[in-house]
Amino acid sequence: MAEENIIFVGKKPTMNYVLAIVTQFNNDEVNRIVIKARGKAISKAVDIAEITKHKFVQAIEYEGIKLDTEVLEGEKGPSNVSSIEIVLKK
Amino acid sequence: MAEENIIFVGKKPTMNYVLAIVTQFNNDEVNRIVIKARGKAISKAVDIAEITKHKFVQAIEYEGIKLDTEVLEGEKGPSNVSSIEIVLKK
Numbered sequence: 001m002a003e004e005n006i007i008f009v010g011k012k013p014t015m016n017y018v019l020a021i022v023t024q025f026n027n028d029e030v031n032r033i034v035i036k037a038r039g040k041a042i043s044k045a046v047d048i049a050e051i052t053k054h055k056f057v058q059a060i061e062y063e064g065i066k067l068d069t070e071v072l073e074g075e076k077g078p079s080n081v082s083s084i085e086i087v088l089k090k
Numbered sequence: 091m092a093e094e095n096i097i098f099v100g101k102k103p104t105m106n107y108v109l110a111i112v113t114q115f116n117n118d119e120v121n122r123i124v125i126k127a128r129g130k131a132i133s134k135a136v137d138i139a140e141i142t143k144h145k146f147v148q149a150i151e152y153e154g155i156k157l158d159t160e161v162l163e164g165e166k167g168p169s170n171v172s173s174i175e176i177v178l179k180k
Contacts, residue, residue, distance in 0.1 A: 042133040046172045050159045065155040067176070069140045082136045086157070 005030055009037035009045045017048045022056045025090055032063065035086040038070060042084045049086045063089040095120055099127035099135045107138045112146045115180055122153065125176040128160060132174045139176045153179040 005024065007017055017035075024030045037045035053060055066085040071078050095114065097107055107125075114120045127135035143150055156175040161168050 040133050042136050043130050043172070046132050046157050046174060050157055050170075050172045054159055062157065065157065067136050067140055067152065067155065069144055080140075082133070082140045084136060 005032060006034045006036060007048075009035060009041045009048060011041075014044055014047050014051065017044075018051050018056065021048070021052050021088070025057050025060065025088075031090045033088045035088065036083065038083045039081045042082065045084055045086060049088065052088065057088075057090065060088045060090050063087040095122060096124045096126060097138075099125060099131045099138060101131075104134055104137050104141065107134075108141050108146065111138070111142050111178070115147050115150070115178075121180045123178045125178065126173065128173045129171045132172065135174055135176060139178065142178065147178075147180065150178045150180050153177040 007021060009017055021033055021035070024033055035045050035049055049062070053062075064085075064087045066087075068083045068085070069080050070083050072081055097111060099107055111123055111125070114123055125135050125139055139152070143152075154175075154177045156177075158173045158175070159170050160173050162171050
């Protein structure tokens with residue numbers, strides 16, 4: 001069931017992701033949610049985590065924050081992109 | 091002397107910050123550097139940390155990564171902005 005608790009941050013508005021996380025945490029069985037983002041979406045991932053933590057689910061804490069570099073295969077060959085994983089724990 | 095080892099990420103190109111960090115780490119007395127960024131610059135801060143770690147100073151590791159929310163006083167009143175602090179340790 002772990003996969004259900006991963007949020008991939010893309011082009012939707014910030015609050016869509018916040019509400020998705022809050023909804024999941026309101027399910028008693030969900031104790032951990034991982035927010036994942038790459039490239040420019042990293043800033044949005046941090047916004048999402050902070051808004052969730054401060055305005056909606058005050059009992060959550062950061063269990064871990066991991067930075068990494070991923071190699072993307074594009075038409076012009078491989079390119080590197082930074083990524084972030086933020087683990088929220090209830 | 092701690093203040094000298096803080097890098098504030100702004101509008102300069104990513105590689106400017108990477109080179110500033112590499113230069114500081116080449117000083118034997120510098121063992122820790124803190125990268126700080128707010129808002130949209132957070133993605134760039136992660137790029138800077140990852141490029142420094144993987145391409146230039148392979149001995150470094152992440153000592154800590156902290157997310158926070160800062161209140162900025164603007165003309166239209168206070169607004170919240172997310173921030174990141176990445177501590178690099180040699």
